[in-house]
Amino acid sequence: xxxxxxxxxxxxVMGLTGLxxxxxxxxxxxxxxxxxxxxxxxxxxxxxxxPPRKDELR
Amino acid sequence: MRTDQLAPSAYExxxxxxxxxxxxxxxxxxxxxxxxxxxxxxxxxxxLTLRRINLTLAQTDDALQNVLDELENIGxxxxxxxxxxxxxEAKDDTEVALLKAVAVxxxxxxxxxxxxxxxxxxxxxxxxxxxxxxSGIIALPIVIYAARFFFISAWGALRRAHMNMDVPIAxxxxxxxxxxxxxxxxxxxEVFFDAAVTLTFFLLIGRYLDYRMRGKARxxxxxxxxxxxxxxxxxxxEGALCVVAADAIYPGMVLRIPAGERTPVDLRITSGASxxxxxxxxxxxxxxxxxxxxxxxxxxxxxxxxxxxVALRPVEESFLAMSMRMLxxxxxxxxxxxxxxxxxxxxxxxxxHLIGFATFVGWLLATGDWxxxxxxxxxxxxxxxxxxxxxxVPVAHVVASSRLMAEGVLIKDGSALERLATATRAVxxxxxxxxxxxxxxxxxxxxxxxNDAAATLAAHSAHPVAxxxxxxxxxxxxxxxxxxEHPGFGVEGRIDGxxxxxxxxxxxxxxxxxxxxxxxxxxxxxxxxxxxFPLRETLRDGAAEAVTTLRDAGLPSEILSGDAAPAxxxxxxxxxxxxxxxxxxxxxxxxxxxELSAQDxxxxxxxxxxxxxxxxxxxxxxxxxASATEAGRAAxxxxxxxxxxxxxxxxxxxxxxxxxxxxxxxGLAIAYNCxxxxxAIAGHVTPLIAAxxxxxxxxxxxxxxxxLNRRRVAPATPRLREAAA
Numbered sequence: 001x002x003x004x005x006x007x008x009x010x011x012x013v014m015g016l017t018g019l020x021x022x023x024x025x026x027x028x029x030x031x032x033x034x035x036x037x038x039x040x041x042x043x044x045x046x047x048x049x050x051p052p053r054k055d056e057l058r
Numbered sequence: 059m060r061t062d063q064l065a066p067s068a069y070e071x072x073x074x075x076x077x078x079x080x081x082x083x084x085x086x087x088x089x090x091x092x093x094x095x096x097x098x099x100x101x102x103x104x105x106l107t108l109r110r111i112n113l114t115l116a117q118t119d120d121a122l123q124n125v126l127d128e129l130e131n132i133g134x135x136x137x138x139x140x141x142x143x144x145x146x147e148a149k150d151d152t153e154v155a156l157l158k159a160v161a162v163x164x165x166x167x168x169x170x171x172x173x174x175x176x177x178x179x180x181x182x183x184x185x186x187x188x189x190x191x192x193s194g195i196i197a198l199p200i201v202i203y204a205a206r207f208f209f210i211s212a213w214g215a216l217r218r219a220h221m222n223m224d225v226p227i228a229x230x231x232x233x234x235x236x237x238x239x240x241x242x243x244x245x246x247x248e249v250f251f252d253a254a255v256t257l258t259f260f261l262l263i264g265r266y267l268d269y270r271m272r273g274k275a276r277x278x279x280x281x282x283x284x285x286x287x288x289x290x291x292x293x294x295x296e297g298a299l300c301v302v303a304a305d306a307i308y309p310g311m312v313l314r315i316p317a318g319e320r321t322p323v324d325l326r327i328t329s330g331a332s333x334x335x336x337x338x339x340x341x342x343x344x345x346x347x348x349x350x351x352x353x354x355x356x357x358x359x360x361x362x363x364x365x366x367x368v369a370l371r372p373v374e375e376s377f378l379a380m381s382m383r384m385l386x387x388x389x390x391x392x393x394x395x396x397x398x399x400x401x402x403x404x405x406x407x408x409x410x411h412l413i414g415f416a417t418f419v420g421w422l423l424a425t426g427d428w429x430x431x432x433x434x435x436x437x438x439x440x441x442x443x444x445x446x447x448x449x450x451v452p453v454a455h456v457v458a459s460s461r462l463m464a465e466g467v468l469i470k471d472g473s474a475l476e477r478l479a480t481a482t483r484a485v486x487x488x489x490x491x492x493x494x495x496x497x498x499x500x501x502x503x504x505x506x507x508x509n510d511a512a513a514t515l516a517a518h519s520a521h522p523v524a525x526x527x528x529x530x531x532x533x534x535x536x537x538x539x540x541x542x543e544h545p546g547f548g549v550e551g552r553i554d555g556x557x558x559x560x561x562x563x564x565x566x567x568x569x570x571x572x573x574x575x576x577x578x579x580x581x582x583x584x585x586x587x588x589x590x591f592p593l594r595e596t597l598r599d600g601a602a603e604a605v606t607t608l609r610d611a612g613l614p615s616e617i618l619s620g621d622a623a624p625a626x627x628x629x630x631x632x633x634x635x636x637x638x639x640x641x642x643x644x645x646x647x648x649x650x651x652x653e654l655s656a657q658d659x660x661x662x663x664x665x666x667x668x669x670x671x672x673x674x675x676x677x678x679x680x681x682x683x684a685s686a687t688e689a690g691r692a693a694x695x696x697x698x699x700x701x702x703x704x705x706x707x708x709x710x711x712x713x714x715x716x717x718x719x720x721x722x723x724x725g726l727a728i729a730y731n732c733x734x735x736x737x738a739i740a741g742h743v744t745p746l747i748a749a750x751x752x753x754x755x756x757x758x759x760x761x762x763x764x765x766l767n768r769r770r771v772a773p774a775t776p777r778l779r780e781a782a783a
Contacts, residue, residue: 039082
């Protein structure tokens with residue numbers, strides 16, 4: 001059963017990584033224009049990502 | 059990349075524009091391409107979902123004006139969104155907080171469930187105990203973080219001695235946690251950490267969807283054209299014109315109101331004459347001529363000529379602001395409405411708490427083991443946690459509202475759907491709601507010299523009545539000399555050397571040889587017979603069908619109008635509406651609605667004007683077209699963006715079907731409890747059974763709600779019979 005000492009932390013770390021990635025994408029406003037992002041790939045002009053959410057602004 | 063080229067300057071300003079014409083990815087690409095290279099623009103990003111453009115400007119001077127001009131050029135006119143609206147949107151960050159909580163509790167549910175499955179499939183002794191311990195370490199902080207919404211809401215309700223659905227939820231979650239911690243420390247066999255976390259996860263999804271629905275409706279509203287005047291032209295004592303903010307207007311200030319603008323405050327005219335469209339203020343359909351000395355309410359639209367006027371009251375005491383204040387009072391009366399979920403909670407919560415207590419007492423008497431008794435009683439409270447009940451309403455409402463939004467009807471909040479489903483009477487405003495506000499000629503014009511001349515004069519005026527005469531009679535334009543428009547009176551010109559006038563009858567009569575009876579504007583050549591053009595209002599698309607469909611659905615119609623009786627009677631006759639009241643003030647409308655509620659009627663008010671604002675807020679439920687005043691839209695529960703009135707029966711159909719679905723969902727939740735509660739009381743509920751039963755009932759409720767999306771209602775001919783059954 002010693003393998004559990006490895007596997008349980010691994011699951012938790014993987015889960016936390018996913019959670020962290022989600023929080024990061026939320027902060028970077030990746031969900032504010034889902035329709036637009038799906039279309040953007042079709043056009044080849046350079047576009048800059050949105051600046052991250054600034055609390056003093058919003 | 060652009061951001062690298064531009065060194066960050068000391069000045070940077072973020073602005074948000076709304077551009078309703080953004081419809082596809084190529085619009086986005088076009089806007090970004092053309093704006094990105096403009097001087098003074100640091101960053102630009104168009105948002106297709108919200109139809110907005112986020113800009114960062116790097117220069118103080120006219121960069122913004124250039125951007126607006128450029129947008130106009132490429133066919134996507136944009137408008138600056140008021141910063142007050144944006145901050146109101148951003149201030150409510152509950153939506154993001156809820157989404158974070160959903161993610162956190164999802165993470166927790168996944169991991170705790172993983173450990174629980176191991177325990178259920180046979181982990182024992184030290185392994186089981188350590189799994190319980192790890193589950194507890196994960197679950198405890200996560201539930202405290204994610205379920206805080208329920209604890210706060212439940213505490214708020216209890217403190218005011220109220221009962222809502224969050225009270226049993228908060229109780230079940232916290233008891234499940236406490237019991238599990240106790241059992242873990244004791245080395246017990248059964249813990250409910252997984253139940254606490256998955257419950258939180260499911261319930262938060264419902265809560266998040268509910269908030270998102272409201273947020274979407276609100277950002278769609280921000281995009282609508284605004285009517286409130288935010289700035290005005292001041293005439294300084296030296297005679298120069300300068301722009302002042304509407305808030306800065308003080309009584310006695312002289313203002314210039316150009317044609318085509320609305321009056322910012324209550325005014326008295328000091329020079330000039332014009333016609334005013336007061337339809338949004340009083341409901342009158344015909345433009346009103348005003349001259350020096352007349353007093354005008356805020357919100358009237360100046361149609362023909364510029365005028366100077368002295369401000370009588372500051373903005374906050376003007377007619378517009380007064381009706382907003384009336385609105386605040388009226389909304390209090392509606393806050394007494396208790397949502398169906400909370401009504402259910404008032405019955406349900408005491409019942410299950412009683413059952414839980416009875417179970418405890420019963421087991422204590424039967425076995426004398428208080429620990430066992432407490433364990434069974436708490437497991438009763440956990441399985442009766444109204445997860446399905448709490449999802450029953452929001453999921454159905456979210457599905458229905460996204461359905462309606464796709465059809466161009468915005469809903470403010472879920473309770474509006476509940477109230478609409480129970481409406482018993484339709485009350486209509488006339489001008490701007492049943493009619494589309496623009497007049498047409500009652501009879502078509504034949505080609506006579508008089509008609510040709512009248513149409514020629516009419517073509518030279520911007521007055522709506524003149525425009526409808528010009529549109530109705532497409533005669534070859536005659537040469538006109540000495541053409542002059544007299545604001546407030548009409549148009550004058552010399553045709554074939556004869557003086558001719560088109561406009562107010564009394565003014566035309568000054569040159570006409572013979573008077574003519576009738577109504578509508580008049581036309582005459584000097585010394586000749588006068589001719590009248592009777593006018594009629596055009597009904598909005600689908601008005602007749604909407605009234606008929608509503609009548610078939612059990613909602614008789616009635617008109618409450620601020621307009622004169624003959625105009626109201628004409629529209630009522632066309633629509634076969636028997637109950638009409640004309641010449642009403644805003645207070646009269648409110649009084650009539652209160653009278654209806656006193657007779658146990660639940661009126662649905664449909665209106666658009668400032669004079670309807672208080673009535674919209676007083677009515678059981680209300681709708682207004684997107685063309686309504688800002689105040690009207692703010693007061694209404696539903697705002698429809700489509701032109702036709704078929705939106706009203708459509709919304710009613712969806713609301714009634716939603717109500718039916720909510721009832722079915724309650725039925726499912728009760729059926730679940732009928733099975734789960736006896737099992738729990740008998741002490742047979744293990745964490746595994748609780749997990750299966752609770753998620754099973756939640757999934758059943760969500761699946762049932764999704765059916766609302768599946769069956770189609772043909773938008774043109776809604777079949778209300780099945781919904782009404």
